[in-house]
Amino acid sequence: MSSALDATDVLVVGAGVAGLACARDLAAAGVSVRVVEASDAVGGRMRSDRIDGFVVDRGFQVFNTAYPQVRRRFDLKELRLRPFTPGFLVHTPNGRLTFCDPTRRPRTLPDLLSGRLAGPRDLAALGLLSARDMLLPPGRLKRRPDTTARTAFADAGISEEFVERLFRPFVAGVFLEDELETSSRVFHLVWRSMLRGTICLPTGGIGSVPRALAAGLPAGALRLETPVAGLTDHGVLTAGGVEIPARAVVVATDPGPAAALLPEVVLPDYRTVTTYYHVAARSPLGEPTLLVDVGRRFLNTCVLSDVVPSYAPPGRALIATSVIGRGGQARERELRAALAEAYGTGTDGWDLLTARTIEDALPVMPPPHPLTRTTRVAPGRYVCGDHRATGSVQGAMASGARAAREVLGDLRR
Ligand SMILES: Cc1cc2nc3c(=O)[nH]c(=O)nc-3n(C[C@H](O)[C@H](O)[C@H](O)COP(=O)(O)OP(=O)(O)OC[C@H]3O[C@@H](n4cnc5c(N)ncnc54)[C@H](O)[C@@H]3O)c2cc1C
Missing domain, CATH: 3.50.50.60 (FAD/NAD(P)-binding domain)
Structure with a gap:
């Protein structure tokens, strides 16, 4: 020694x-x-790496400004955060839906009221669930009985159809599982922080x-x-x-x-996730927002360079797409087809910059x-x-x- x-x-x-x-x-x-x-x-x-002038995080993740530990520890200005637009897009076989808290983006209110996303009952149930999560003191949320996220949606009066269309694809990206088996308590706390905070990325990478x-x-x-x-x-x-x-x-x-x-x-x-980083000549979206897939062929995708332009060199767009588990060539081919549909553009010309598989990405969190x-x-x-x-x-x-x-x-x- x-x-x-x-x-x-x-x-x-x-x-x-x-x-x-x-x-x-x-x-x-x-x-x-x-x-x-x-x-x-x-x-x-x-961690973030630099590859050929691109910023590549070791697996796509976002930074939430409402987390109590974040508020306690960071000077948010110093991190030079760039926000995602509040809410997210859902790709469905019948077109793209926008989900957003209308108090944050009043322009999305007609989308909500059109009935394309949900009927009045589901919207009312969602409004009530969100108001409770946002306004109750955290101690009250923490003391509530713990079930699965799926049971919590049913208890809140949200129809299975709406869960399939909105929550299942979205929650899958947050907990890296698409069965809604994660603790409802954890879901409510995360939902609270999403409603109260802003989802961002630091300019220098996560x-x-x-x-x-x-x-x-x-x-x-x-x-x-x-x-x-x-x-x-x-x-x-x-x-x-x-x-x-x-x-x-x-x-x-x-x-x-x-x-x-x-x-x-x-x-x-622990749960495993793979993020694919593709490069395109231009952004297929032109908006700093998350896109989820109702068919759950991927967890979520976003054009990182729309969120933080310096994630890509000038004249290039960097797209991050995550899938549950390990990747592979066949999976990447299937993914390109799904992304072509979701973004409504050809993806054959996209280059695969790299893929990151994180074996122990997130702990499994069943109730209680x-x-x-x-x-x-x-x-x-x-x-x-x-x-x-x-x-x-x-x-x-x-x-x-x-x-x-x-x-x-x-x-x-
Ligand atoms: C792809 C992905 C997406 C995510 N998305 C989000 C998100 O959107 N929002 C969110 O809040 N969280 C997200 N998370 C979770 C979040 O990143 C983790 O919960 C958090 O970073 C875990 O931090 P930690 O310090 O517990 O562990 P780690 O970050 O794993 O740190 C452990 C450290 O210990 C070191 N180490 C290991 N063995 C030894 C040894 N023998 N000697 C010395 N050092 C050692 C390792 O090198 C490492 O630096 C995501 C995680 C991943 C992987």
């Missing part, structure tokens, strides 16, 4: 948003903290979010390219054979390494789903990440914050 590094109060393993949020809170409380990250940059599942968190760490606290191989009685052992002593260790890795480092922790199953769980595993050992809360940026950072509170409480005791 090589020589030990300086001791620290707390060592955080993993520089995703959970680990970074945890480390920021610990440092703010005056505790000495070090973050060790296996890869060459921070961000974990929220990776700007963890980079902004890391920028607030004390100088020298972050060590990249330092995978942790195991926990010891006194801290951790890196894959390079260096022991780093610490009074407390917080494992903030993705689920695979977390299971290896802390075999006693029970982890949920605890929104937060203790991070304590054993004396001096903690675990945090989206698997301890909800599969989202909010959940990951909230879990990191909880780990920091529990560590601080224990150290002070």
Whole structure:
């Protein structure tokens, strides 16, 4: 074994948003903290790469300004956010429908009232569900009985037909599953944040979010390219054979390494997603909005360069389309056909820039789903990440914050 590094109060393993949020809170409380990250940059599942002048996020995802952890931690101006238009488009065999909260975009009111999207009963039921989710204090939403999202829509009086046309394709893109089996509690909280906030992308790519968190760490606290191989009685052992002593260790890795480092922790199953990035000579849409498919041949698609022009070099359009599970050539061919229909334009001339498959993208969240769980595993050992809360940026950072509170409480005791 090589020589030990300086001791620290707390060592955080993993520089995703959970680990970074945890480390920021610990440092703010005056505790000495070090973050060790296996890869060459921070961000974990929220990273962006540059390929041939395009910004490519490691799987398409969006940033919601209404998440409580987002509001608490970020200067939104600094992230230079570009918004999607509120609402989304639904591709159906009979044409494209626009779904939007009419209080945000009054121009979409005639679409809503035309009856093409839903009849008056469904619209009234949807209005009531949305008003409740938006206006009730979050504590009330959290205490409501937990069922599946599908049961919640039925309980709200929304017809199966409307669920199939609107919610099923949309929710599939949010939870990466198209059976509506995710916890209703989680759905209501996410729906609330969508109604109250704005869906955006940072100009520099989704990776700007963890980079902004890391920028607030004390100088020298972050060590990249330092995978942790195991926990010891006194801290951790890196894959390079260096022991780093610490009074407390917080494992903030993705689920695979977390299971290896802390075999006693029970982890949920995870969902896999693939995002295809296509390049076209011009935007097939001309609008910064999400498009979902009632046939569910893809989860969602959007022209990223319509949202953030600098995602593509001048004169090119970058289109991101996600599908459940792993990709492959045959799947990409089928996808092109579906996209040609959805965008109403030929896709044969599009180039495939790259595809990103994320095996452990989001935890499965069946009901009853605890929104937060203790991070304590054993004396001096903690675990945090989206698997301890909800599969989202909010959940990951909230879990990191909880780990920091529990560590601080224990150290002070
Ligand atoms: C394609 C996709 C789309 C998504 N869409 C959304 C969305 O629209 N909205 C939303 O809110 N959320 C979305 N999410 C979820 C969100 O990105 C995650 O919940 C969140 O980023 C998880 O953060 P984390 O810190 O828990 O884990 P991670 O980001 O996985 O971070 C774990 C870190 O630990 C490091 N690590 C692993 N092993 C070791 C080791 N042995 N030693 C040291 N370091 C190690 C990893 O390299 C990584 O940096 C999406 C996720 C994906 C993948």
